[in-house]
Amino acid sequence: MKSMRPEYAVERLCLAFEVSRSGFYAWLKGEPSPRAQEDAVLKVAIQAVHRQSRETYGPRRIQPELREQGFVAGRGRIARLRRELGLRCKQRRKFRATTNSNHNLPVAANLLDQQFAPTAPNEVWVTDITYVPTGEGWLYLAGVKDVFTCELVGYAMGERMTQELTMKALWKAVQHKRPAHGLIHHSDRGSQY
Known part of the structure; x- marks a missing residue:
């Protein structure tokens, strides 16, 4: 007007x-x-x-x-x-367990017993799997981290949480760092490990 x-x-x-x-x-x-x-x-x-x-x-x-x-x-x-x-609520997400420690597969001994104190790189690696939202749905990320340097030394992504995914992440870490004999590879003892 x-x-x-x-x-x-x-x-x-x-x-x-x-x-x-x-x-x-x-x-x-x-x-x-x-x-x-x-x-x-x-x-x-x-x-x-x-x-x-x-x-x-x-x-x-x-x-x-x-x-x-x-x-x-x-x-x-x-x-x-x-x-x-433009205010929106953050919704609480229901906890969803992604680790199955209750399985009939052989389980390695816990060599660390929560004592994470390496003295040099490539002595202790820890590993875990998480899921990441993407535009095409969820992807699983398996990561391997050096406890001494806090560096991510290997990772792999896939559409399913499988043993192959964790092996691929470990293989990449070994290829990348070439650790000496005696490395401790610690996981949460899920069925993928």
Whole structure:
């Protein structure tokens, strides 16, 4: 409407856009409405509660927190303001065990017994598998780490958590570092190891 003012009368523009002249002039002045001013104050309070909750509270839990601070707002309004602010909850993920230490396969002795104190590189390597989200789904990452240098000496990625995946990571580490005889390769004793 602002750009059309030189060509058309204000009355005609207001009629075409179905707004009152007083509403048009109030908008032109640029002063935010009382509701918009309340929203601005509420947004600051919502952000504070969001941070204090470590980004875990949604509108249902934010509402009583705001009420304690003296703000009155419905859940719908809180949800709308959170959307405008781009705030989203961090959802807790259910723990999912990925290690099966309960199997009938032979298990190597625990040579370290939680005493991780090597005196030189390539004396003790630890290994584990984790899963990584990608655009194409989950990938499993098997890594081998030198305890002395904290360096990742070998790794492999695959679509399934298999013994071949862990062997590939270990093989890459051996090819890369060529450790001397006596290296301890420590794992969580999962079925892949």
